[in-house]
Amino acid sequence: MAFKPDEQALKLAVSIVLWGQEDEAFLRTLSTLDRACAHARAAGLLGAARLVLTDHSPHTASAERISRWKQVCSAIELDYLHDSVNPGFGAGHNAAFGRLDGCGLFLVANPDLEFSEDSLLGALTFFAEHPDVGVLAPLLVEDDGERPGCFRLPSLRGLFLRWLGVSASQSQRVASYECRDWDITQPVKNPPLMSGCCMLFRSETFGRLGGFDTGYFLYFEDFDLSLRAGKAGFSAYCPALCVVHAGGGASRKGTRHQMYFVRSAWRFFNAHGWRW
DSSP states (O other), rough: OOTTOOOGOOOOOEEESSSOOOHHHHHHHHHEEOOOOHHHHHSSSOOOOOEEEEEEEOOOOOHHHHEEEEETTEEEEEEEOOOTTOOHHHHHHHHHHHOOOOOOOEEEOOOOOOEEHHHHHHHHHHHHHHHTTTTEEEEEEEETTEESSSSSOOOHHHHHHTTTTOOTTTHHHHHTTTTTTOOOOOOESSSSSTTTEEEEEEHHHHHTTTTOOTSSSSSSHHHHHHHHHHHHOOOEEEEEEEEEEEEGGGSSOHHHHHHHHHHHHHHHHHOOOOOO
């Protein structure tokens, strides 16, 4: 199915789950996403775009902060929701998806990204050329270079090395896990795993997969969904969908994040097999 500007499928829904984000970095996320939407719309490949910000912080954002966020979004309609219960990362995105009926595309994004201007245009073009693909993983630009937003199946040894801060340049095991041997300029159909920091779905695909498994509070919910999408033949790495990513590193985020990581890793390996 080729995309046309007047098709219902061209409406974009975006979900971002917040927890205590700093305004300066988050404003860059919003402004670059808005610019990417405007660029795709100018090319005739994107219609309306709506963003749901689901804030799981203990306290609601001030009216002033929300106003600042809305001011940088000229191409996106922004809705702010606060849920201090914090049911988890995947649950937050699932809830946002349930509120966004009528949109043919669903973008799950972290609040620490910067989108290249032509990222959505490139992704929509890829979707038009590959009607069998239902979810895209991006090209990530990180502090240590560019790499696919994909992973090979994790092993306990590989995860432990990354936990210790060992980089891909220091370990072949880490480099392989992060797919550093791929030609980042070439798309890859059904990559083993995809990073949840940025996943662009056809809404039909996200619904068919049942969204994220809410048994994962944080971490590994993206890997679980990746495996289900890959088994169905829905996924692809798309280098045209390019984002700068500043996050990652659960071991650097304190004891609570480490606990979330270990719990989710245990659930993932129990469900999908242990690899040493």
